[in-house]
Amino acid sequence: MLKKRILLILFFSLIFALSVFICVSADFTDDFSEMNLVDRGWYSRLLFGKPNLDYLYFLPDRLSIHMPDYNTAIYLLNENTNTDDSSVEVTVENVFSSHGEVGVVCRYHDYGWYELRVTLSGQYAGSYALYRYDESLRAEKKNPFVSLHPNLDRFYTKDIKVGRNVQNTFKMVCEGEKIRIFINGKEQNHPWDQEFWAREYADGMNGFSVWTETPYGLAQIDAINFRSLFEK
Numbered sequence: 001m002l003k004k005r006i007l008l009i010l011f012f013s014l015i016f017a018l019s020v021f022i023c024v025s026a027d028f029t030d031d032f033s034e035m036n037l038v039d040r041g042w043y044s045r046l047l048f049g050k051p052n053l054d055y056l057y058f059l060p061d062r063l064s065i066h067m068p069d070y071n072t073a074i075y076l077l078n079e080n081t082n083t084d085d086s087s088v089e090v091t092v093e094n095v096f097s098s099h100g101e102v103g104v105v106c107r108y109h110d111y112g113w114y115e116l117r118v119t120l121s122g123q124y125a126g127s128y129a130l131y132r133y134d135e136s137l138r139a140e141k142k143n144p145f146v147s148l149h150p151n152l153d154r155f156y157t158k159d160i161k162v163g164r165n166v167q168n169t170f171k172m173v174c175e176g177e178k179i180r181i182f183i184n185g186k187e188q189n190h191p192w193d194q195e196f197w198a199r200e201y202a203d204g205m206n207g208f209s210v211w212t213e214t215p216y217g218l219a220q221i222d223a224i225n226f227r228s229l230f231e232k
Contacts, residue, residue, distance in 0.1 A: 028080050029227045032063040041080035047073040047209075059222065062093070067100070067212040067219040077108050077207035078228070084203040086230035089171040089182075090223060092208075094120040096164050097219030103209035106174040107201040111135040114148075114198050115209065116172045116181055118160060120221070122213075125162045127154040128170075128188075130179065130196050148179070148196045155190065159183040167224060174198055206230075 030040060035058045037043075044056065049072035056074075057064040065074065081088075088106050099122030103115045112135055118128040130148040138144035147153075160183055161168050171182035179196040181188040206228045212219045 045075040063223040065210045075209045077205045081206040081228040083230035085175045087173045088206040089227045090208040091169040091225040093167045093222045095220040097121045100219040101211035104172045105207045107204035129154040
């Protein structure tokens with residue numbers, strides 16, 4: 001009997017050790033102090049806008065995103081963060097913008113992803129919304145951004161700092177089928193215990209986006225730091 005107990009203890013100890021070995025926590029961070037984005041796994045996608053314009057500029061310890069035209073959206077995704085459950089965090093500075101938005105992206109594929117979109121300036125400054133992007137809808141010439149809270153257009157919070165030369169940190173946790181939102185370190189509690197579901201896409205890359213919308217343009221929003229935590 002004692003021998004069986006010892007064998008069971010050894011067996012479960014081995015299982016636990018293997019699980020710890022397999023589920024290694026990964027921490028990808030970037031302070032954009034180095035110029036070569038490609039070497040660190042980054043690539044950009046211009047979702048909307050004019051392809052012949054320059055958008056990315058390197059400044060000391062930051063990546064400056066210039067939006068020289070209206071109705072523009074540029075995405076930066078990192079191949080080193082291709083995973084399922086993860087947290088994604090970006091710190092940005094709104095240097096200036098008439099209508100500027102920043103997105104936090106998880107589980108990105110060409111066919112879809114999830115995105116937290118925060119409005120820093122303009123009519124809806126101080127608000128955020130969550131979307132699921134569906135490439136098949138865009139192919140049908142429909143709006144590819146499907147709201148994760150269709151009964152309410154957006155959420156307003158005093159946790160978002162608005163104004164020029166102000167920094168904010170936005171974080172999205174994509175875990176299982178749920179999404180949690182943090183703004184400047186504070187988790188956002190929603191009316192009626194609103195929950196955000198992530199049931200369509202199970203994994204993908206993480207990253208962020210910068211937007212300007214019609215009829216406003218001309219913005220400079222700088223990425224100060226990016227971080228993604230996940231299991232590999």
